[in-house]
Amino acid sequence: MTTQTHGSVRRDPATPPAYLGIELGSTRIKACLAGADHQPVAVGSHDWSSRLVDGRWTYVLDELWDGMRAAVADLRGALAAQGAPGLESVRALGVSAMMHGYLAFDEHDELLVPFRTWRNTSTGVAAAELSELLGRNIPLRWSVAHLYQAVLDGEPHVAQVRSVTTLAGYVHRQLTGRGVLGVGDASGMFPIDSRTHDYDHDALARTDELLAAHGFGRKLRDLLPAVQVAGAPAGTLHAAGAALMDPSGSLPAGIPLCPPEGDAGTGMTATCAVAPRTGNVSVGTSIFAMLVLDREPETAHPEVDIVTTPAGDPVAMVHCNNGAAELENWVAVFREFGVAAGCSADADTAFGVLLRAALDGAPDAGGILAYHYLSGEPVVGLDDGRPLLTRADAGSLTFANLARSLVYGVFGALSLGMQVLLRDGVVIDTVVAHGGLFRTEGVAQRLLAAALGVPVGVRAGASEGGAWGIALLAAYLDAAVDRSLTEFLDCEVFATSELEVVTPDPADVRGYSQFLERYSAGLTVERTAVDALDRAVAVSERQVQA
Structure with missing residues (x-):
């Protein structure tokens, strides 16, 4: 041969x-x-x-x-x-x-x-x-x-x-x-x-x-x-x-x-979000949105980076340091409870239970606020962070409301950053989401659509994310064809790929808007928690040294 x-x-x-x-x-x-x-x-x-x-x-x-x-x-x-x-x-x-x-x-x-x-x-x-x-x-x-x-x-x-x-x-x-x-x-x-x-x-x-x-x-x-x-x-x-x-x-x-x-x-x-007016949201330890622009913006905003696609076209990026990591910690706690109760579940099963329960929660999460700040969050002006859970009404503490608030909390800082772009007139037709959070079909996708107020699409293989993306860039190198990355992806990779799109549900949008208003106001509580706990740690360290 x-x-x-x-x-x-x-x-x-x-x-x-x-x-x-x-x-x-x-x-x-x-x-x-x-x-x-x-x-x-x-x-x-x-x-x-x-x-x-x-x-x-x-x-x-x-x-x-x-x-x-x-x-x-x-x-x-x-x-x-x-x-x-x-x-x-x-x-x-x-x-x-x-x-x-x-x-x-x-x-x-x-x-x-x-x-x-x-x-x-x-x-x-x-x-x-x-x-x-x-x-x-x-x-x-x-x-x-x-x-x-x-x-x-x-x-x-x-x-x-x-x-x-x-x-x-x-x-x-x-x-x-x-x-x-x-x-x-x-x-x-x-x-x-x-x-x-x-x-x-x-x-x-x-x-x-x-x-x-x-x-x-x-x-x-x-x-x-x-x-x-x-x-x-x-x-x-x-x-x-x-x-x-x-x-x-x-x-x-x-x-x-x-x-x-x-x-x-x-x-x-x-x-497949490398052409102008396309965008994507990646959800992992951090969370960020990438919106491909047809020109560089004239106004600079501290909430928005200007980066590029792998082909060099300008992109508006809203990057938040804190994404789904604290949500994973909550799931781990629920799994521990399950073991103690004699009904253990693996991580994927536990995530599925929590995400599906979130759909049964009140559209505004019943007034429960979840801040997932394991570290500082520049988008909201925090140099340091402390995970925080608080609520306005004792009667609202149900598992479904808690679940919805925990998912909403993943998107909170991103929503605030995206509002800056929308006020600047950036047009978003659809965003495509990827990351392990979207393995449970339809849940995180629906709530993200409410958080952004735009249709959100998910493709098969969404959880594979960047490892598959860099494999595709390697394939583009090997193809050695005289066409753009956009054309290669459209014609060679995604020509027969279906994009499952969810449009924002009006009730979810209204509920999330109420959640975000409280979330924004409650950042004062988050800042106070950072300062108070830092002082408490300092006092404790002095006592130990004494």
Whole structure:
């Protein structure tokens, strides 16, 4: 049988091609294999979590590699169980991860300080100064805000910084040796000029002057990864990278990689929301909405980032640090109660019970307010957060009302941020939602439609999210066709895919509006809880020391 060469990998033409996507999410590392029809064949996963160390949210990078190997091994097992071809059929692959944050390296490519994730809110001074200087919103979590804050704080490591990248960029560099980044992920490090699909030249010059005024002598262009759009070749898997991912040897060296992307860009890809006036909402540990624009807005808002699609088109992003993580904690408590009562349930079953109960709750959740702020929430002006549950009427405390409030609480900050865009005249036809919360059919989708006041669609495979999205970007690289990413997705991936759309129910909309009015007013209680509990902890620590 003859073989053909793709890159430096020899392929059997009788074996259908497959595309591997790896995503490093907030709570799970996933490996998704898409087949020749671009649909998911199998998924492997491994749980991991961030840690609060010395006041900063971080992940241990050694756990990253252990988790990636575990996810790939889980995927291999799932393929074997199906009798499907293994990873030897992979034609191209890609890496996606949480956007933003700060990974700084020295001249020997050694990490200088522990990874500072998007969840950290310690960059307020830097973000405010940069936003004023550049005339656009530079959020707390952007990489340039982290770098400038480190400069302002006189951190010793700053003098040794020779490169800064994101989590996806770091992994890609370890796999290929190339310091590149997809434009969507790069747009969460530093502003992008949507005309050139590269870092904004004027903004670079202004920021370099600001950094130099504080004694930082290096140019940002020399520190940041090179920017590439979707479809551009971004290197090949080298032998050491293949061993890092899969010690079994199933993945040969030489496989081409697409540009590494952030979870926002892969979410847009997985929901076919990369064309103007399309949008998507991703629900996970964080929650964010991405609305593709036909032009960059003239007015900057602190609640709205301007980032890009993987093809480089401008996107309005409302990003909230706190999504469904606290809801998961509540489900864990209910499961513990079930075990104590002799009726245990797995997580999916427990989620299904809670979500379906939410539909039986009062449209306004009976006056119950749930704040899911495990960390600070810049969209509502909180530097720190405390999960909080309160209610106005003792008679309203039913399981159904509590369930609805817990789901509404996932969407609260996002709704407030989205109202800013709607007041600016941004038109939203439909948003497509994805994330594990939508595995229970119709519930979170219906309540999200009420929260946003627009139709919400969900596609099959919505829970696979960014791991499938980056696999699709790898397939787009392999296709090597002269057409846009939008055309590729419309014609090759989603041509026969049905979008299940739910329109807002008027009663739900009225009820959610009442909930959100109380929710907004109740933020004063949330701020008081943060201050009061901080004081209580400080007093307790002094007593212990005494």
